[in-house]
Amino acid sequence: MTGSLTIGTLAKQAAVNVETIRFYQRRRLLDEPxxxxxxxxxxxxxxxxxIRFIKEAQKLGFGLDEVADLLALEDGRHCRxxxxxxxxxxxxxxxxxxxxxxxxxxxxxxxxRCHGNSGKVRCPLIASLESATA
Amino acid sequence: MTGSLTIGTLAKQAAVNVETIRFYQRRRLLDEPxxxxxxxxxxxxxxxxxIRFIKEAQKLGFGLDEVADLLALEDGRHCRxxxxxxxxxxxxxxxxxxxxxxxxxxxxxxxxRCHGNSGKVRCPLIASLESATA
DNA sequence: ATTGACTCCGTACTTAAGTACGGGGATAGA
DNA sequence: TCTATCCCCGTACTTAAGTACGGAGTCAAT
Numbered sequence: 001m002t003g004s005l006t007i008g009t010l011a012k013q014a015a016v017n018v019e020t021i022r023f024y025q026r027r028r029l030l031d032e033p034x035x036x037x038x039x040x041x042x043x044x045x046x047x048x049x050x051i052r053f054i055k056e057a058q059k060l061g062f063g064l065d066e067v068a069d070l071l072a073l074e075d076g077r078h079c080r081x082x083x084x085x086x087x088x089x090x091x092x093x094x095x096x097x098x099x100x101x102x103x104x105x106x107x108x109x110x111x112x113r114c115h116g117n118s119g120k121v122r123c124p125l126i127a128s129l130e131s132a133t134a
Numbered sequence: 135m136t137g138s139l140t141i142g143t144l145a146k147q148a149a150v151n152v153e154t155i156r157f158y159q160r161r162r163l164l165d166e167p168x169x170x171x172x173x174x175x176x177x178x179x180x181x182x183x184x185i186r187f188i189k190e191a192q193k194l195g196f197g198l199d200e201v202a203d204l205l206a207l208e209d210g211r212h213c214r215x216x217x218x219x220x221x222x223x224x225x226x227x228x229x230x231x232x233x234x235x236x237x238x239x240x241x242x243x244x245x246x247r248c249h250g251n252s253g254k255v256r257c258p259l260i261a262s263l264e265s266a267t268a
Numbered sequence: 269a270t271t272g273a274c275t276c277c278g279t280a281c282t283t284a285a286g287t288a289c290g291g292g293g294a295t296a297g298a
Numbered sequence: 299t300c301t302a303t304c305c306c307c308g309t310a311c312t313t314a315a316g317t318a319c320g321g322a323g324t325c326a327a328t
C-alpha cells in the first residue's frame with residue numbers, strides 16, 4: 001500500500017536522507033507520527049509532500065525558519081496572522097523575482113551575443129543588478 | 135575622494151563585515167589589491183559593487199561556488215565557457231522563477247481570501263508547488 | 269611623539285543545515 | 299529459528315558561510 005511508509009521509504013520517495021527527516025522533526029517542520037507501542041512509525045504521502053515542499057522552498061533561498069512560516073500558513077491560521085506572514089513573504093518573493101528576472105535577461109543577452117562567436121565576451125551582469133539594488 | 139576606500143569604509147558601503155571581505159578574498163570572489171609596501175590596501179567602487187552583487191545572488195539561493203560562476207561571466211570569458219555557464223544558470227534561474235511565481239500566486243490568493251474575514255484560513259500552498267515539482 | 273583608531277594576518281570560534289555512528293530493538297524472508 | 303535489514307534515538311562529526319580575536323604594524327590628529 002502506498003499510503004503507509006516507513007521512514008526509509010519516505011526518505012527515498014522524498015529524495016532525502018533518513019537523518020534529514022529526523023532532523024526536520026526535531027525542528028518541528030514535520031510532525032512525528034505516534035509510535036505504535038514498541039514499534040515503528042508510519043508515514044503518509046502528506047509527509048512526503050511536505051518534505052519536497054521544504055526542499056523547494058530552500059532552493060528559492062528561504063532558510064528553515066522562513067520555511068516554518070510558510071508551513072504555518074499551510075497548517076491553517078487566523079486571518080490576522082495570515083495577512084501578516086503572507087504579506088511579508090509576498091514582498092520577499094516579489095523582490096526575488098525581480099532580481100532573478102534581471103539576471104535572466106542578462107544571461108539571455110550574453111548567450112545570444114556569444115552564439116557563433118568565438119572570441120571573448122564580457123557582460124555588465126553586476127551593473128544591471130545594481131541598478132535595482134540601489 | 136569616493137574612489138579610494140580602506141577595507142573598513144568599503145565594508146560600510148557594501149554593508150558587510152570587514153571579515154567577510156577578507157573571507158571573500160580568500161575564496162577568490164574578490165580580488166585583493168596590491169599592498170603598497172608596508173601599507174594599507176585601497177579599494178574602489180568596483181569592489182563595493184561586486185560585494186553587493188554577491189550578497190544579492192546569495193539571497194536568490196546561489197551558493198558561493200555558483201556565485202563564482204556568475205562572476206566568471208562578468209570577468210569576461212571565452213564563448214564556449216560563457217555558453218555553458220550562462221546556459222546552465224539560465225535554466226536554474228527560470229526554474230526558480232517558476233517556483234516563485236507559484237508561491238506568489240498562492241500568497242496573493244491567501245491574503246485576498248483573508249481580507250475582512252476573521253476566521254481561520256487554510257491554503258493549498260504545498261499542493262500547488264508540488265504540481266510543478268512532480 | 270604619542271595616542272587612538274584602523275589595518276594586516278593567522279587562527280579559532282559560531283551558526284545553519286545536515287550526516288554519520290553505534291547500540292539496541294523489530295521484522296520479514298530463507 | 300535465525301539472520302539480514304531496517305527502525306529508534308542520542309551523540310558527535312561535517313560543510314558552508316561567516317565572525318571573532320589578538321598581536322603587530324600604520325596613519326592621522328593632537
